[in-house]
Amino acid sequence: xxxxxxxxxxxxxxxxxxxxxxxxxxxxxxxxxxxxxxxxxxxxxxxxxxxxxxxxxxxxxxxxxxxxxxxxxxxxxxxxxxxxxxxxxxxxxxxxxxxxxxxxxxxxxxxxxxxxxxxxxxxxxxxxxxxxxxxxxxxxxxxxxxxxxxxxxxxxxxxxxxxxxxxxxxxxxxxxxxxxxxxxxxxxxxxxxxxxxxxxxxxxxxxxxxxxxxxxxxxxxxxxxxxxxxxxxxxxxxxxxxxxxxxxxxxxxxxxxxxxxxxxxxxxxxxxxxxxxxxxxxxxxxxxxxxxxxxxxxxxxxxxxxxxxxxxxxxxxxxxxxxxxxxxxxxxxxxxxxxxxxxxxxxxxxxxxxxxx
Amino acid sequence: xxxxxxxxxxxxxxxxxxxxxxxxxxxxxxxxxxxxxxxxxxxxxxxxxxxxxxxxxxxxxxxxxxxxxxxxxxxxxxxxxxxxxxxxxxxxxxxxxxxxxxxxxxxxxxxxxxxxxxxxxxxxxxxxxxxxxxxxxxxxxxxxxxxxxxxxxxxxxxxxxxxxxxxxxxxxxxxxxxxxxxxxxxxxxxxxxxxxxxxxxxxxxxxxxxxxxxxxxxxxxxxxxxxxxxxxxxxxxxxxxxxxxxxxxxxxxxxxxxxxxxxxxxxxxxxxxxxxxxxxxxxxxxxxxxxxxxxxxxxxxxxxxxxxxxxxxxxxxxxxxxxxxxxxxxxxxxxxxxxxxxxxxxxxxxxxxxxxxxxxxxxxxxxxxxxxxxxxxxxxxxxxxxxxxxxxxxxxxxxxxxxxxxxxxxxxxxxxxxxxxxxxxxxxxxxxxxxxxxxxxxxxxxxxxxxxxxxxxxxxxxxxxxxxxxxxxxxxx
Numbered sequence: 029x030x031x032x033x034x035x036x037x038x039x040x041x042x043x044x045x046x047x048x049x050x051x052x053x054x055x056x057x058x059x060x061x062x063x064x065x066x067x068x069x070x071x072x073x074x075x076x077x078x079x080x081x082x083x084x085x086x087x088x089x090x091x092x093x094x095x096x097x098x099x100x101x102x103x104x105x106x107x108x109x110x111x112x113x114x115x116x117x118x119x120x121x122x123x124x125x126x127x128x129x130x131x132x133x134x135x136x137x138x139x140x141x142x143x144x145x146x147x148x149x150x151x152x153x154x155x156x157x158x159x160x161x162x163x164x165x166x167x168x169x170x171x172x173x174x175x176x177x178x179x180x181x182x183x184x185x186x187x188x189x190x191x192x193x194x195x196x197x198x199x200x201x202x203x204x205x206x207x208x209x210x211x212x213x214x215x216x217x218x219x220x221x222x223x224x225x226x227x228x229x230x231x232x233x234x235x236x237x238x239x240x241x242x243x244x245x246x247x248x249x250x251x252x253x254x255x256x257x258x259x260x261x262x263x264x265x266x267x268x269x270x271x272x273x274x275x276x277x278x279x280x281x282x283x284x285x286x287x288x289x290x291x292x293x294x295x296x297x298x299x300x301x302x303x304x305x306x307x308x309x310x311x312x313x314x315x316x317x318x319x320x321x322x323x324x325x326x327x328x329x330x331x332x333x334x335x336x337x338x339x340x341x342x343x344x345x346x347x348x349x350x351x352x353x354x355x356x357x358x359x360x361x362x363x364x365x366x367x368x369x370x371x372x373x374x375x376x377x378x379x380x381x382x383x384x385x
Numbered sequence: 386x387x388x389x390x391x392x393x394x395x396x397x398x399x400x401x402x403x404x405x406x407x408x409x410x411x412x413x414x415x416x417x418x419x420x421x422x423x424x425x426x427x428x429x430x431x432x433x434x435x436x437x438x439x440x441x442x443x444x445x446x447x448x449x450x451x452x453x454x455x456x457x458x459x460x461x462x463x464x465x466x467x468x469x470x471x472x473x474x475x476x477x478x479x480x481x482x483x484x485x486x487x488x489x490x491x492x493x494x495x496x497x498x499x500x501x502x503x504x505x506x507x508x509x510x511x512x513x514x515x516x517x518x519x520x521x522x523x524x525x526x527x528x529x530x531x532x533x534x535x536x537x538x539x540x541x542x543x544x545x546x547x548x549x550x551x552x553x554x555x556x557x558x559x560x561x562x563x564x565x566x567x568x569x570x571x572x573x574x575x576x577x578x579x580x581x582x583x584x585x586x587x588x589x590x591x592x593x594x595x596x597x598x599x600x601x602x603x604x605x606x607x608x609x610x611x612x613x614x615x616x617x618x619x620x621x622x623x624x625x626x627x628x629x630x631x632x633x634x635x636x637x638x639x640x641x642x643x644x645x646x647x648x649x650x651x652x653x654x655x656x657x658x659x660x661x662x663x664x665x666x667x668x669x670x671x672x673x674x675x676x677x678x679x680x681x682x683x684x685x686x687x688x689x690x691x692x693x694x695x696x697x698x699x700x701x702x703x704x705x706x707x708x709x710x711x712x713x714x715x716x717x718x719x720x721x722x723x724x725x726x727x728x729x730x731x732x733x734x735x736x737x738x739x740x741x742x743x744x745x746x747x748x749x750x751x752x753x754x755x756x757x758x759x760x761x762x763x764x765x766x767x768x769x770x771x772x773x774x775x776x777x778x779x780x781x782x783x784x785x786x787x788x789x790x791x792x793x794x795x796x797x798x799x800x801x802x803x804x805x806x807x808x809x810x811x812x813x814x815x816x817x818x819x820x821x822x823x824x825x826x827x828x829x830x831x832x833x834x835x836x837x838x839x840x841x842x843x844x845x846x847x848x849x850x851x852x853x854x855x856x857x858x859x860x861x862x
Contacts, residue, residue, distance in 0.1 A: 083739040083769070105639060133583060144579055147589060148558050163831045164824065169736040170768035171555060173544045173593045174816070174823055175850060176832040180557065180589020182464035184582060201639035222498040230610045232524070232677075245528075254681040285624035299579045303499045324580050346583035356583035361573045366585050368838035373831070 037162055037193045038100055038156065043068060044191070044378065046158035051378045052186045055132075056089045057123030058116055058117070063353070065378075070128050071260045073193050076100055077336040078168070083169050084199050086149065088129030090192040094132040096318040097127060101199055102332070109200040110146050111137025111283050118285045118295060119350060128192040132182030141227060147183035148232035149198045155182060157190035158374030168196040180209040181369070189373035190381040198378060207259040208235070208279070209272040210243040216306035219244040220323035224270040224302060227322045229265055238319035244269075282320060285327045291316045293329040296336050300324060300345040308343045312336060386433060386789075386814050389848050389860065395438065395461055402459050403439055405484070412518065414489075416440040425484045429531075430474040430815055432785060433691070437478035437515055442486045446572060446602040449485065454570035455485065457485055458777065462844050463568065465596035467539025468510065470531040473813025475543060475595055480846060483545035485600060487538045493517045493536055494603060494824065502578040504605045507538035511545075513525035514606060523608040526553035526830055528720070541601050544593030546809035551767035552643040552676075553609070555594040555809065559668035562605035565591060565598075568840045578605050590835065595811050596846045599838040612676040615643065618686050618715045620693045621667040621700030625649055625762075629742035631696045632766045634723055635673065636739070640688050645767035646672040649746065652724075652774070653716075653759035659723030664717030665700040665709050668818055671766065719772070720763045728759075728776040731788050735799030736770045736808035745802050749795055756791040758784075770808035771799065797822050812850045820852055829855055 031054075042052070050065030070091035080085040081104040088097055094112060097148030101107050112135045116122060131153070136145030143149075165178035182189060211222055214273035224380035226233045226246045235247030246266075248258045263272045281287060288295065293315050300308060302323030309317055311329045314328040330336055336347055337357070358366060370380060389683050395402070403417045407753075417439045427434040438461070443449045461798040462482040478484050490506035491513075495504075498521055508819050509531040514525040528547035529535055535545070541563065546555040553559070562576030590599050622628040632645055634706060641729045648670045650657065657664045664670060665688045671693075675685040686703055693701055704710040716723075725731045737745050746762065753760040765766055773795055777788040796806050796816065799824050806816045820829060829851060836843065853860075 080740050082637045084636060085738065086532065104460065104637075113578050119499040135587070136581065140580060144554065144558055147581075147586060148554060157831065161831070162829045165826045165831070167803070167805045167823075169738055169770075169804045169808070171546050171550060171736050171765075172769045172805045173809055173811050174805040174807050174830070175812065177544070177589055177593045177822060178831060178835070180586045180592070181835075182588070188585070201636075201641060202641065221499070224501075228498055228501060228523075228610050230613050233610075233663055251681070251684055254677060254682055255676055257680055299581055299583070301497075301578050303497065321580060326775050344577055350582065358584055359574065361567075361571050362575070362587065364571075364585070365587060366839060369585060369835065372838060377840040 031069055033069040033072050033157060035072040037073065037156065038195060040073065040191060041160045042157055044158065047378055048278060053191050053379065055129035056093060058121055059128060068191070068291050070126065070191065077194065078224065084142040085196060085198050087168055087194065088127050089194055089198040092127045094125040094127060094130060100351055102202070104204050106199045108149065109139060109201045109282035110135065110141045110142045110149055110196065113137050114284045115350070117289045125193055129281055131183050131195050132187050134183060138279055138320055141236055141324070142234040143200070144234065147180055150179045150183050150190060150195055151198055152196040153179050153182060153192055154194040155190045155192050158376055158378045163190070166196065168224045170198055188370060190379065203251070205252040205255040206247060206249045206277060207255050208277055209246045209259060209262060210273050211266060211270045212243045214238070214244050214269060216309060216319065218239065218269065219319065220302055220306055222266055223322040225265060226262060226268050228309055229262065231262045233262070235279055236322040240317060245282070263337055282318065285318055287318055288316055288327055288329050291329040293331050294334065295350045296328040296330055296347055297350060298328065298345060298347045300326060300343065307335040308340055326344060387853060388435065388479050388814070391479055393483040395580065398459065399438055404462055405455045405459065406439065406452055409455055410441060410443060410448055414442045414448070416442070425478060425486070428469040428471040428474060430472055430813065432779070433477055433814065434506060435478055435480055437482050437484045438480065438485040439440050440486055440839060442489050442821070444489050449600055450570045450572050451808035452485065453566055453568055455845065457569045457842070460842065460844065462847050465538065465542070465600045465848050466506065467536030468534050469599055471543065471811065471813055473807070473815040474847060475539070475813040478812055487536060487602065490538055490602060492559065497578065497750040498523065501580055501608050502610050503603055505537060506534050507541065507601045507604050508648050511535050511537060511540055516534060518608050521609070522611050524611050525606055525608055525727055526559050527556045537604050537606070538601050541592050541604060542594065542596045542807065543811035545585060546770065548644045548646060548765055550765065551645065557589055559607045560588060560592055560604065561607055563588065563601045564590060566600045566601035566602060568599070568842065568845045573599070574695070575856060576605065577794060595813065595850050596707045597836055597850060598845070605848065613678045615676040616672055616682050616686065616704045616710050617672050617674040617703040617713045618689055618700045618704065619667040619700065620671045620673065622669045622696065623667055623699050625669045625746045626743035627696050628671055629746070629762045631671065632742070633739055634692045635689055637768065638688060638692055640675070640685055642673045642675050644672070644674040645728050645765070647762070647764050647766035648717065649762040652720060652763045653725045655727060655761060656720050659726055660719040662712055664716050665697045666786060672713055684744055697758040699750065706758045717763070724761060724774050724776065729779040730774045730776050731792055733775070733792050734770060734808045734810045735770070735796045735804055735806055737799050737802045737804035739766065739769045741802040742766065745771070745798060752791060752794050752798070756787060757851055758788060759790055769804065793819060814849055817850060818852050821852070833859065857862050
């Protein structure tokens, strides 16, 4: 079957109604082909539809390349605050990130600790569900409790419930200045303790990451004078952890997990309670690790095929393997609701098989 | 506002239903006496009242689950109630429903400062969450103006906001996990003290679902370190349009204040008469608050006042210290009380894109004249969350209906301007019949299907959020 590339929402709806079997929805193609099925491309649903810098809002088609959005925002001194990771290098994939993919993955980089993830910046959306029905939810205003929040349900749903066609986003000003402090030589547990102290301070840390053997990094952003002041206070606060030096920005590398790009093995992502992270990681025998979000997120390289979840045992949080199709086990109660929602939005199973891949 | 006709078969079975509830709950947790039930006949939308069949006050998740199982088996609708402060009628009962009050569940269960979270029982009040952590220099960010009284359970149900959302977000941005009981008594754990779900974001779905998907009994909340300090600046203008343009310019300049509050002429006058805060006599007033260390605050206030001066303000007053800050906030914080002294009022919370502020304010003025009812505007301007207060006299026959009609027109206007019906109060019964203004049939159907998954019999708070005619067939099932 030829790839389908609907030019607008109506054509997409028609394509979904006419589908007779599984569909593989393709945005910019950065996720690889995880499942069988006819390819349905969203590239035709592209373009910035509205941008009001004074209202901090931008609305764009789901197929819009992220780079186009970044450029439009940069021209007005604004940005997507949640720092979208570019995992192409670490996953060995090609393609172009699109807005729909970013939202479907609920992308979030180092700034997650301060501002939140993609879900926290999605104000509204349009989508087509597995019945071919066009659904609108939310809007383009920053506070909206009118009806159920299907925007959150769709953010991070990895396309299981339907195809996004348009997303309204809250954006934020790009700060004038940034500074990064580095504490050398801390072991994982001490590093997490240092990051917790920094994140628990009033100095508005917007990045807290730890690379074993390289250092523990802390970022502050804002107006120049304020950044100077807060970096100084932070250095004083952390004196017990060593002497913090100001270094060049490591944040795009941390965001994109590039320190793990050259390390072979499966890529795993763990969401954890920060103060418990070092103990969990210690029992895994990973090849290499990157701590982000003050220890709330850990990226690991594991020897191929290792079942990390079995090694980890019970811990608070969850782990996902990104190098192969993987579904995080859910409690029976959550699994029942998830299956129920899938059956409502995608009764023919076009977007996911019953196992949830 | 209509409510469904009570199910006579349920009313007839009251004695048996109460007996069943008493079987699973302590004696003092089941209220069936007519006089005692009056306490549960309404919430803060007090124009609408109806005593429930019974009220229950469970003490823990297991009791909530046991009681819901009973109601599920008996086919009795259940209306969850936090502190009863809903302005939208979210906790309004029907005569055939059981009120499930969460007020006895108010304990702090766990606090972790290194991991920056607190786990509480959901009946705990919003302000007392901050109260539990402030000695360590932390706070819970969402701050609805009812925060002294309102419960976290209700905050989650309505996805409550407050004055400081521009920087800190609303409840959904600060909620990490819940323990929730489904209508059939199933107990669920969603999320926890880590960031982001592994599968579907059910937490995001539950937050703001107005108690229709489950009863939240415990919540894990993000706590934040308190900033070093905060100071406001007060800026007066001779027109709302200019004030609106100033808000937009402040945001465009890259300053992100924690709050931008806006008051219009009628509101300023009423607050001044009531609180004597020393406000200038002008058409529009902004209170812009910034946070940080002393030098940061001065820097940001400098940028803001530079921008404001370009708009020729009639008054520009920087707070020099905490005392002056308090005076600047005094009038704003007493706005609702001031209005209450003059008249009965209805408070709306439609939200609009900040760019359409001048147009919407002008149209509200025209509508106010057409209806012959005064409207005072006080709102969170940074995020476009309006709070028009319609003043009326409840004792004048027909005036409440007129007020509701004007309110509906104002909310239609908000939707036309690209906004929404409610920014933080929720739909409840108050805006239920306007949902079709904002959403088409397919948009609503998608939401109803979500409720079908969580509560297939439509027993949990069933007469809220959606127009009754839209949900009739489901509720009958």
